Amino acid sequence: MILGFSTGCLHETQDRLSPATFDIFRKMGANAIELMVHDLDAAHRLLALVPEDLMFFEYISIHAPGFDVFNIEEITKFREALAIFEKVAKKIKIDTVVVHADMIRDGEMFFMYDLPIKIENMDWHKEVGKYTESMQAVFEKLDAPMVLNLNHCYTNDPTMHLAKEMTDTFGGRIEEIHLSGFEQGHEPLFKTKQLEIMQAIPDKRLPIIIESECDTIEDAQKEFEYVKKYLLEN
Numbered sequence: 211m212i213l214g215f216s217t218g219c220l221h222e223t224q225d226r227l228s229p230a231t232f233d234i235f236r237k238m239g240a241n242a243i244e245l246m247v248h249d250l251d252a253a254h255r256l257l258a259l260v261p262e263d264l265m266f267f268e269y270i271s272i273h274a275p276g277f278d279v280f281n282i283e284e285i286t287k288f289r290e291a292l293a294i295f296e297k298v299a300k301k302i303k304i305d306t307v308v309v310h311a312d313m314i315r316d317g318e319m320f321f322m323y324d325l326p327i328k329i330e331n332m333d334w335h336k337e338v339g340k341y342t343e344s345m346q347a348v349f350e351k352l353d354a355p356m357v358l359n360l361n362h363c364y365t366n367d368p369t370m371h372l373a374k375e376m377t378d379t380f381g382g383r384i385e386e387i388h389l390s391g392f393e394q395g396h397e398p399l400f401k402t403k404q405l406e407i408m409q410a411i412p413d414k415r416l417p418i419i420i421e422s423e424c425d426t427i428e429d430a431q432k433e434f435e436y437v438k439k440y441l442l443e444n
Contacts, residue, residue: 357385357386
């Protein structure tokens with residue numbers, strides 16, 4: 211089982227890119243981690259990381275910041291971030307760089323970088339990447355693996371038929387799962403008790419990143435144990 215957290219889960223109380231934060235998740239038993247990079251300054255901070263900071267994790271991903279790819283200045287920032295991620299990947303084993311579907315304007319810019327890009331489906335706020343047809347159009351621009359975000363599926367379709375449709379359509383493409391509850395954003399599943407979200411996990415052997423925003427370290431530990439228990443018993 212590959213199970214861990216996004217470092218954004220404790221963003222209210224912990225530094226997203228601090229070795230001390232990584233250690234919190236390691237001590238919980240996580241063997242995967244997603245480095246939440248919320249802006250270009252944070253991308254630059256990644257360069258200070260060394261392999262020892264993350265050596266305990268079997269699986270490491272980077273979540274790219276959101277940029278407006280129809281704005282020239284923003285595209286320049288996005289390219290800079292990707293170049294930084296490439297440098298980081300030469301120092302530290304990076305399994306995934308998560309990019310939002312609405313940031314795939316075309317595939318050409320990604321061919322310049324030696325990075326394991328994976329494209330994430332979008333929540334109800336977005337215009338692109340919410341539904342299967344839209345994601346298919348994105349993959350026609352960039353033929354890449356997929357990160358299936360089950361919280362995002364739920365925001366667009368609480369029946370979770372959308373999640374099954376995406377799994378049926380893109381099953382061979384899905385290489386990472388993002389998991390959290392939904393009431394207004396990314397709530398802990400141990401609080402929302404939304405089993406239907408966890409039941410939509412298509413393959414428990416895939417790396418699973420918990421994105422639930424937790425108020426305390428104790429809540430994050432409860433969330434980890436709740437999800438882990440479900441995965442082991444179902």
